[in-house]
Amino acid sequence: MKPIIGIFLGETAGVGPELVAKLVADKVPYKYCRPVLIGDARVLRQGMEISHVDFPFTCVESVDQVDWDGPISIIDLKNIDPKTVKIGTVDPASGKVTGDTLVYSMDLLKQHQIDGFVFGPLNKQAFKLGGYHVEDEHVLFAQCLDWLDKPRGILNVMNNLWTFRVTTHIPFRDVPKYITKENVLKTIELTYSTMKRAGYDNPRIALAALNPHAGEGGLCGTEEIDVLAPVVQELQSQGKDIVGPVSADTIFMHAFKGEYDAVVTLYHDQGQIATKLLAFDVGVTVAGGLPYAITTPEHGTAFDIAGKGIAKPSSFEQAIRIAAQMSGWREQA
Numbered sequence: 001m002k003p004i005i006g007i008f009l010g011e012t013a014g015v016g017p018e019l020v021a022k023l024v025a026d027k028v029p030y031k032y033c034r035p036v037l038i039g040d041a042r043v044l045r046q047g048m049e050i051s052h053v054d055f056p057f058t059c060v061e062s063v064d065q066v067d068w069d070g071p072i073s074i075i076d077l078k079n080i081d082p083k084t085v086k087i088g089t090v091d092p093a094s095g096k097v098t099g100d101t102l103v104y105s106m107d108l109l110k111q112h113q114i115d116g117f118v119f120g121p122l123n124k125q126a127f128k129l130g131g132y133h134v135e136d137e138h139v140l141f142a143q144c145l146d147w148l149d150k151p152r153g154i155l156n157v158m159n160n161l162w163t164f165r166v167t168t169h170i171p172f173r174d175v176p177k178y179i180t181k182e183n184v185l186k187t188i189e190l191t192y193s194t195m196k197r198a199g200y201d202n203p204r205i206a207l208a209a210l211n212p213h214a215g216e217g218g219l220c221g222t223e224e225i226d227v228l229a230p231v232v233q234e235l236q237s238q239g240k241d242i243v244g245p246v247s248a249d250t251i252f253m254h255a256f257k258g259e260y261d262a263v264v265t266l267y268h269d270q271g272q273i274a275t276k277l278l279a280f281d282v283g284v285t286v287a288g289g290l291p292y293a294i295t296t297p298e299h300g301t302a303f304d305i306a307g308k309g310i311a312k313p314s315s316f317e318q319a320i321r322i323a324a325q326m327s328g329w330r331e332q333a
Contacts, residue, residue, distance in 0.1 A: 002033045003115035003327035004063065005320060006075075006105055009039035009047065010120015012085045012094040014301025015311040017047030020120060022313045023320070024072055025053035032324035036066055036114065037074035038105055040097075044074055046082040050309045063113040077101060087307035095126030102137055106144035109292045116293035116327035118319045121301040138287055145290060151190050152289030156271070156298060157322055158279040161255055162203070162262035163271045164191045164288065175267045179210055179223050184231045188264055192240065194288040195262060197326045203261040206251055207232055207244030210266050214247045252278075281312050284319045286326075293326035295319040 007029065010016020020037065021044065029035035037044060041059050048054060056071035066073040080097040102122075108114045124136060134140050142148045155164045166187045167178045188205060195203040207228060211221030218225055228245040235242045246254070248265070252274040255263050265271035275283060276298075283298030297315035305311055325331075 002329055003324055004113070005029070005033040005035055005116045005118060005323050005327065006038050006063075006108055006114040007035050007320065008101055008105055008117070008119040009037065009043050011098050011122045011126065011301045012040075012043050012080055012082055013087050013089055013091050013126070013306065014121050014123060014303060015306045016120025016122075016301070016316075017043050017082075018050040018307075018309060019047075019297075019311055019313045019316045020044070021047035021051045021053050023317060024057075025051070025055050028313070028317050029072075029320050032321050032329050033116075033327070034066075034068055035072060035320070036060075036063055037072060038077070038101060038108075039074065040078060040080050040082070041074055041076040043080065043082050050307055052309060063108065077104065088303040090123055090126045090129065090303075092126060092129035092131075094130070095123065095128070095132070096130030098122045099127055099130055099132035099137075099140065102140060103144055106141060109294075110145065116295075116323040118316075118323045119294075119296045120316070121297055121299060123301045123303070141287055141290060141294060145292070147290055150289065151186055152287070153187065153190055155191065155194055155286040155288045156275060156283055157286055157318070158275050158283040158298070161260070161275070162191065162195060162286075163265060163275055164188075164262065165265045165268060165271055167267050169268065172267065176210070176223065179227055179266055181227050181231055184227060184264075184266075185234070188231070188235060188242065190289050191262055191264055194286065194326075197293070198322065199325055199330055200261060202239070202241050204259070205240070205242045205262045205264060206246050206255065206260040207242065208248045208251050208263060208265045208270055209245035210248075212247075212249075214245050282314045282318050284315060284322050286322060293323045295323040295326075 058073045059076040210223045215221045215224035224245045287294040
């Protein structure tokens with residue numbers, strides 16, 4: 001049977017509820033999973049009105065009440081009246097409800113009531129103003145799942161190309177000191193393990209270089225010689241399909257031609273600029289390393305267009321597909 005995927009509507013003030021409504025109206029989630037919505041039924045109804053769609057749904061209190069042959073079900077948390085929230089604004093009450101719902105959904109995962117989880121876009125400022133004083137929602141997930149001290153990280157997927165990075169939100173001047181054999185190896189191994197859960201037997205991975213022209217044989221930096229090449233050689237000796245270090249100014253030219261399944265970059269913008277230029281509307285963020293599949297659209301709450309009914313659901317659909325894939329669903333040939 002297809003996996004059960006919990007789908008949280010997302011920030012009440014953002015585009016999440018209207019995107020979920022569009023996808024459900026077109027029966028998109030059913031391609032990949034047995035979906036159960038999570039949130040407030042009033043927010044779902046507002047999303048339907050914004051998107052000019054209509055479909056029957058059933059309110060339930062738990063997953064075991066879902067009739068998989070009937071209309072889509074929503075676990076109605078009755079925790080926020082959308083009439084009290086101005087769409088397109090940072091709202092602390094909405095942020096608190098977002099955090100509360102994420103915690104509730106982690107409990108569903110731990111209780112094995114759902115196999116994977118997809119959450120609509122949230123606003124980090126509202127999230128923190130609502131009382132969740134953690135770095136981001138991914139730290140909250142790790143706290144809830146007792147996973148803080150275990151390898152984890154955020155991967156991005158777009159058009160079947162996976163990307164992961166060794167460093168993330170740190171000043172650029174500090175990047176080189178984090179490019180160690182241990183950090184690079186840990187990042188690549190986390191990429192492998194996450195992709196294997198998604199059905200890749202031996203994913204083709206390319207490691208980006210740090211310096212211009214991959215260091216020019218040491219003339220323009222030695223990180224490639226001292227750190228990156230030895231890591232690649234070690235993984236190749238284990239039978240892993242990996243190449244590199246590949247000059248960062250050409251690595252995505254090869255990737256976009258389909259030569260790699262994944263690219264591991266060394267710092268934030270090295271990968272984000274390329275991928276967002278190509279496919280901003282279909283990008284997906286994956287919580288790598290956690291014991292459950294957790295994904296979200298890569299775009300944010302889009303406050304500038306929220307409530308207008310024009311947001312595109314492509315990224316949200318891909319987030320559902322990948323969560324289902326990581327939870328055991330496989331596309332039929």
